[in-house]
Amino acid sequence: MFQAAAKTLSVASTTRGILSCIRHFCKKIPTKLRVSEAVSGAGLGEEIKVQGWIRSSRPQKTNLFLHVNDGSCLQSLQIVASSELNNPLLTFGAAVEVTGILKKSPHHRQPVELKANQIRIVGECNSVDFPFKVKERHNFEYLRQFPHLRCRTTNFSSLLRIRSEATAAIHSYFKEKGFVQIHTPVITSNDCEGAGELFQVEPSGPGFEGDENFFSVPAFLTVSGQLHLEVISGAFSKVYSFGPTFRAENSQSRRHLAEFYMVEAEVAFTQSLEDLTKVMEDMFRSATEHVLAHCAVDVDSFHKHVTPGHRDIVNAMLMKKFPVITYSEAIDILNRSSEKFSFPTDWGCDLQTEHEKYLVKHCGNIPVFVTDYPYYLKPFYARDNQDHPEHTAAAVDLLVPGVGELCGGSLREERLDLLRARLEKVGLEETYSWYLDLRRFGSVPHGGFGLGFERYLQCILGVENIKDAIPFPRFSHSCLL
Structure with missing residues (x-):
């Protein structure tokens, strides 16, 4: 009888243990x-x-x-x-x-x-040594000293969220308009812009001593994905890319970086600059309206604490259609101005930042398109305006407040004889023989443009220095992290 009672107690104890375990594991997890x-x-x-x-x-x-x-x-x-x-x-x-x-x-x-x-x-965080102080809004120049920590500050975290949303908005725009995204190469053998501002790619480490050309030809970090987009536009009528580009510019200006992001698009079966300016303007408006709607709190805070009054400029840009002037009209405006410019404003001179900003101001401080530049100012692929009295190219730039040039584009020279003559003149016919092939096999009139993404952020947020529009800026004599 004693053994039976003990067995009953043992079973009861085991049951209570099981029920306790069940209650423990069934407790709701936060x-x-x-x-x-x-x-x-x-x-x-x-x-x-x-x-x-x-x-x-x-x-x-x-x-x-x-x-x-x-x-x-x-x-x-x-x-x-x-x-x-x-x-x-x-x-x-x-x-x-x-x-x-x-x-x-x-x-x-x-x-x-x-x-x-x-x-x-x-x-843990050692608040004594931590470079940022509670409830203090440090200016961007100070934050730039701490690229590994500045993302933790209120203003810069707002900028990064806005940057992310703007990226999504641009992809969304192109998708809605039927563009196909293309991943163009970062390593390339061509110099799209022809300016020679290239970073050459060479292997390092054991086994590569004396090996001058890993790819058998000189290779560089890309300055633009345009030529590769032109290849793809021979099979797809509307394509775009969004990725890093590199320029070896020995510059400390507020508008230039050695590494930055470019939005580039190419449209086939077009014979008008107006087709390109429409895409540029529509994309600008669509992306900006999306950012203002989906990042309202961050944008409002940024405009309030970092760039007071800039929201009015952004609203004005969205309210009016972007005017279009020719390069010749731009030169005339500059020459009639009472402004004293540091650079010459003769016909044939390239527009400098001071000229671009003045033209924007003259046109009501809203974005303005400048078209039909002198032919010799543009790269070999720009279409020759043979029907113009002055020798111009079917090229266009979009100038915006506070920045100057935001977009640059052109119709591409699809006429084989004219393109070959231009390449022969600059000694590049052999280098770009594949480019001539594009004109021999099913070529169509086409054109495209590129937009500097960091400059776009500067424009809509009022950021003074382009180094503060990118997470990790790369520029002459600086490659931190």
Whole structure:
């Protein structure tokens, strides 16, 4: 009888253990949310978990207040915790994981707050040595000294989210218009622009000593994907690319980088610059309107704290159709101006930044197209305007406020005899024999353009220096990280 009772107790104990385990494993696991999801009210009233970095810490006698951000949006999530959860390591910049109940906030400035029951420090931050200070908006020139850390600041994180959204907007525009995206090569054997500003690619390391040409011919980092897009446009009527390009310009200007991103498009079966300017203007408007709608909080904050008043300029650009003037008309405008220019404004001189900015201002401080440049100012592929009294090329630039040239494009010379004569004149007929083949086998009138993506961001945000429109700037005498 005693043994039976003991067996019954053993079974009961085992059952209680099993039930305890079941209750433990069936306990609801906190939902992991991004800060953007939490501040929008997702998971309200539920136990959630967020991970991010502390933007501010306010310990009080009975409560601890933290603001945590994970980069998903501009707004931080307020964390309210008992002072018992306070820790000297909960400093500005520290990485944390917070679990608690998401509740409505009694304060009108924030819709929700997280009542924390657990705060785990994931990564400590020595706030004494950390180069950024809580609640301080550092200027971009200061931030540029810390390319490995500047993404953690409010202004630069806003710029990166806007950059991401603008990238998506441009891809969306081309997809909607029936363009096919092409990945053009980064390593190439041609100099599309003909300016000679090339980075040569050479192998290094054991086994390559004395091997001058890994590819059997000199190879370079691409300055443009245009010629490769022209190849593809022989089979697809509308193509585009969006990728890095490189220019070995020994420049410290606010408009140039050694590595930057280009949006390039090529359209077949077109005989008019108007076809190209329409795509340029439509893409600019579509992308900008998308960014203003989908990144409104970041854009508004940027225009408020970094470039006050610039939103009015952006709104003006979107309200009016972009005017079109010829190069000859542009020269006439410059020569009639009372402005004193550093560079000459004679017909045949290339337009400099000071000229471009003046022309934009003259046209109402909105983007303006300049067409029909002198033929010898443009590369070999630009179409010859034989019917013009002056020797011009069917080329166009889009000039925008604060930047100057944003887009450059042209109709391409599809006439074999004229193209061959031009290449012979500059001694490139053998180098570009494949390019002549494109005109021999099913050639059609076509044209295209390129847009500097960082300059586009400068234009819509008012960023003064192009080095602040890209995550990791590369320029003469600087290649940090």
